[in-house]
Amino acid sequence: MYKYYQHQHLLHHIHFKKFLHNKYNELVIADSFRQMALSMISLFIPIFLLKLNFSFAIIALLEMAGLILIFFTHLFLTAHISRWGIKRVLIASYCLNIILYIVLYNARIILPNFGPILFLLLVGFLNAISMAIYWSAHHLYFLCTTNARHNGSKTGILMAVPVLFGIVGPLVGAYLITSYNFQLVFLTSALLLVFASGVLFFSKNIKVPGTKLKIKKIIDKKHWSKNSIYLMQGITFSATSFMWPMFMFLSAITLIGIGFVHLLSSVAHSIFCYEAGRQMDKNGNRSVSRVGAIGHGISLIGRSLITGVVGASIWQTLGGIFAGLYFVPLEAAFYKHSHHNIINKMLNRELYLNLGRISLFIFFFSLLPFFNLISALMITLIAAGISTVLLSLIIKQDKTIID
Numbered sequence: 322m323y324k325y326y327q328h329q330h331l332l333h334h335i336h337f338k339k340f341l342h343n344k345y346n347e348l349v350i351a352d353s354f355r356q357m358a359l360s361m362i363s364l365f366i367p368i369f370l371l372k373l374n375f376s377f378a379i380i381a382l383l384e385m386a387g388l389i390l391i392f393f394t395h396l397f398l399t400a401h402i403s404r405w406g407i408k409r410v411l412i413a414s415y416c417l418n419i420i421l422y423i424v425l426y427n428a429r430i431i432l433p434n435f436g437p438i439l440f441l442l443l444v445g446f447l448n449a450i451s452m453a454i455y456w457s458a459h460h461l462y463f464l465c466t467t468n469a470r471h472n473g474s475k476t477g478i479l480m481a482v483p484v485l486f487g488i489v490g491p492l493v494g495a496y497l498i499t500s501y502n503f504q505l506v507f508l509t510s511a512l513l514l515v516f517a518s519g520v521l522f523f524s525k526n527i528k529v530p531g532t533k534l535k536i537k538k539i540i541d542k543k544h545w546s547k548n549s550i551y552l553m554q555g556i557t558f559s560a561t562s563f564m565w566p567m568f569m570f571l572s573a574i575t576l577i578g579i580g581f582v583h584l585l586s587s588v589a590h591s592i593f594c595y596e597a598g599r600q601m602d603k604n605g606n607r608s609v610s611r612v613g614a615i616g617h618g619i620s621l622i623g624r625s626l627i628t629g630v631v632g633a634s635i636w637q638t639l640g641g642i643f644a645g646l647y648f649v650p651l652e653a654a655f656y657k658h659s660h661h662n663i664i665n666k667m668l669n670r671e672l673y674l675n676l677g678r679i680s681l682f683i684f685f686f687s688l689l690p691f692f693n694l695i696s697a698l699m700i701t702l703i704a705a706g707i708s709t710v711l712l713s714l715i716i717k718q719d720k721t722i723i724d
Contacts, residue, residue, distance in 0.1 A: 352459075354517035355415065358510040360490025361497075364566050364583065365576065366425065366448075369503050373428060375441065377567070377694055378686075383441055384563055385682040387449035392675045394453035399664045400534060407462045408521050414455035415518040419511045421447040426507040457667070464656060464663050488587040495580030538665040539672055546719035548673045553712040554651065555677020560621055560705035561640070564685065568624070568698040569633055578630040585634050586641030593645025606650030607716060607723050613647025614713040621706030625699040647709075654722040681705060 370380050402410055424431060424443060432440050497506050541548060569579050620640035627633045659666040684704060688697040716723055 351411070351517045351520040354513055354520065355418075355455075357490055358418070358513035358517065360488075360583075360587075361494035361513075362422070362503075362506045362510045364491050364579065365494060365498060365503070365506075367563065367567055368570050368576070369425065369428075370441075370444075371570075372503075373432070375437065377571075378689065379441070381563070381682060381685065383445045385679055387445050387452075388675050388678050388682075390446070390449040391453040392671055394450055395457050395668060395671045396534075398454060398457045399668060402457065402461065407458050407465065410454055410458040411462065412518050412521055414451050414458060415514045415521075417447055417451035417454065419514050421451060422507040422511040422514075426504050426511075456671075460656075460659075460667050461663060464659060464667075488584060488591065491583035491587075492577070492580035495576040495578075499576055534668070535665055538662065539668045541669050544721045546715050547721040548669070549715050550651065550712065550719060550722070551670050551673035552677040552680070553708050553715070554648075555674040555679075556681045556705050556708045557617065557621070557677075557712075558674065559678040559681040560702055561644075564681070564698055564701050564705070565621075565624055565637075568695070568702065569627075571695055571698070572627065574630050574633060578633070582630065582633045582637050586637040588641070589638050590641035590645050593642050594649050606654050609646050610650035610654075610723070611713040611716050613643045613645070613650070614716060615710050616643030617647045618706045618709030618712070619643075621709060622703050623706075625702040625706070651722075658722050 367380050367384075371377065398410065421444065424447065428440070431443075435443070494506050497509070566579060569582070570576075574582075617640055620636050620643060623636040624633065624640070627636060655666075655670055659670075681701065681704075685697060685701045688700055692700065
């Protein structure tokens with residue numbers, strides 16, 4: 322990804338002089354504002370719900386139910402997005418995120434009037450729908466504004482630049498929450514999303530070629546190795562986005578500490594995303610993604626053993642390094658092989674990603690009758706790490722999206 326001593330090289334790739342006339346670059350700008358907004362608060366929303374006296378199990382169940390809703394939203398949306406246009410759908414996802422933050426901002430007013438069940442359902446619904454709409458439109462936007470030839474470097478930039486803008490987000494968010502309150506961060510994030518919407522609002526709409534949904538192609542029984550790669554990626558995503566932050570919080574690491582840990586790892590992740598994209602365009606994605614999967618898996622196992630912010634910083638920074646080598650090649654591989662039959666290939670990926678995410682939650686819930694909460698989270702992180710290491714073996718065998 323981005324390197325500070327390669328600043329001019331990065332600007333060359335983004336075509337800065339023609340920035341406002343390039344649809345791909347408009348997505349990079351909008352994603353950057355979105356990343357700034359979400360990085361300040363997304364990490365802390367489950368913690369906010371804990372502070373509202375919801376149990377960890379209920380929050381995890383809400384997260385898992387949201388994953389099921391996400392896939393069916395993908396299915397419905399892709400059947401209509403060619404009629405609506407990608408830009409409108411992306412803006413709708415930003416608006417739903419804004420509404421979510423307004424609901425959370427007013428949580429202590431809404432809860433007594435609607436009750437905890439309706440409040441959680443509203444939060445879960447808005448979160449899941451906004452995510453599903455965003456990622457459907459995001460993938461289609463990228464595929465419709467790029468070609469397969471330079472997918473590696475383009476994907477590296479698309480993942481690097483927004484992360485670069487969101488590097489200080491978790492630390493700033495943690496500081497504002499600690500010094501003031503959650504409400505200030507919800508408000509700030511909502512305003513940033515307004516700017517993100519504005520970037521796309523004045524851009525041209527992008528039409529998606531009409532494609533007939535085919536269940537056989539979405540399930541795609543013939544290519545088990547590709548499906549397994551997506552499944553195991555989903556396991557990793559659940560581990561890093563939910564299980565790990567909650568494990569840190571319950572291990573008595575402060576919000577400032579959690580923000581600092583993510584600051585360090587985001588710097589490393591940004592650098593290696595950009596580099597992974599460049600290397601992939603030159604040498605293919607097999608070797609880079611295998612090294613990344615092994616290293617990222619080991620970092621997940623190491624995180625389960627942390628006792629404080631120093632250990633968390635070390636293991637998460639290593640995770641940020643290897644995640645860049647791991648995610649960019651696989652993300653770019655998906656884009657490269659999805660320029661034809663875009664809709665069905667995107668839904669195939671989303672199906673197995675969400676099955677992977679859900680399977681880790683099911684594994685976690687199966688541990689709760691036998692272990693305390695911290696131990697169950699620790700074992701879940703270890704299992705996710707082992708799964709990610711084993712993914713390197715499947716990457717070695719796959720010939721569908723791995724070059």
